[in-house]
Amino acid sequence: MTRGNQRDRDRERAAARKPNAKGPQDGLTPEQRRERDKKALEEKAAKKAQQAAAGAAGTSTDNKNKGGGKK
Numbered sequence: 001m002t003r004g005n006q007r008d009r010d011r012e013r014a015a016a017r018k019p020n021a022k023g024p025q026d027g028l029t030p031e032q033r034r035e036r037d038k039k040a041l042e043e044k045a046a047k048k049a050q051q052a053a054a055g056a057a058g059t060s061t062d063n064k065n066k067g068g069g070k071k
Helices: 006-017 030-057
Strands: none
Touching: none
16 A cells, blocks of 8 residues: 655645744844843732732632521
């Protein structure tokens, strides 16, 4: 049994699906990438801290620990 050119076609299709086989090439130097990632992490941490502060000051929607229910 021969497969003909099926392997070649499959390789071409796979290459077409992945145009950058070398990995993520965003045109940044490693230092620029670190700065970008650092800024993103700081923004994420600030957002999470803001949500935590708002959650502590707001009302709780947790019904598990509320008393008064009949068993």
